Amino acid sequence: MLSHALVASASEQSICNQTDKGYFLSGTITTSAKFQSASQTIQGVQISHTILYMHNDVDGRNYQVALDNVFATDYVKNSTSMPPSLAALKAGGRIEVCGAKYSDGTGVHWAHTNCGDVPTTSAPNGFVKKISSTGTIGSNLERSQAYCYLWN
Incomplete structure (x- = not known):
C-alpha cells in the first residue's frame, strides 16, 4: 500500500508544483491543529x-x-474555534499540503483555493488533504469559495 501512496503523492506533488504553482509537503502531523x-x-x-x-x-x-x-x-462565520474538519488534524495523522512557502523557509501558508485566479508562487491554488492509513488521499479541506468576495 505504501507504494500506492507514494505514487499518488508524486502525482499530487506534480499538480501542486506545476499546475497550482505551490510548494508541496507530505508527511506526518507532529503538533495537532490549534486555533489562532x-x-x-x-x-x-x-x-x-x-x-x-x-x-x-x-x-x-x-x-x-x-x-x-x-x-x-x-x-462558521466569526467562530472562536476551529472548523471541525481542521480540528480533526491530529498529531500522528498524515496530510498533504500545497501552498506558498514562508520567506524564511520554515512553513507554508496560502494552503487554500485561490478563488479561480491564475495561480502564482505567491498565490497558489493550494490545498490541505488528509491521507488515510491505507494511503487514500482525501478531498481538499480548504476549498470553500464562500468568502472569496473578501479579496475581490
Missing part, C-alpha cells in the same frame, strides 16, 4: 487561522502550516 484568533477583520469577517506542525517526508524537515479558517468547507 483573528488579527484582521475584512468586511466584518474575522480572518482566524488554524496552525499545525508537520514532518515533511521529502526533506525530513519540520514545517509550520497556517490554514485560513474561512476557506474550510465547514467554517
Whole structure:
C-alpha cells in the first residue's frame, strides 16, 4: 500500500508544483491543529487561522502550516474555534499540503483555493488533504469559495 501512496503523492506533488504553482509537503502531523484568533477583520469577517506542525517526508524537515479558517468547507462565520474538519488534524495523522512557502523557509501558508485566479508562487491554488492509513488521499479541506468576495 505504501507504494500506492507514494505514487499518488508524486502525482499530487506534480499538480501542486506545476499546475497550482505551490510548494508541496507530505508527511506526518507532529503538533495537532490549534486555533489562532483573528488579527484582521475584512468586511466584518474575522480572518482566524488554524496552525499545525508537520514532518515533511521529502526533506525530513519540520514545517509550520497556517490554514485560513474561512476557506474550510465547514467554517462558521466569526467562530472562536476551529472548523471541525481542521480540528480533526491530529498529531500522528498524515496530510498533504500545497501552498506558498514562508520567506524564511520554515512553513507554508496560502494552503487554500485561490478563488479561480491564475495561480502564482505567491498565490497558489493550494490545498490541505488528509491521507488515510491505507494511503487514500482525501478531498481538499480548504476549498470553500464562500468568502472569496473578501479579496475581490
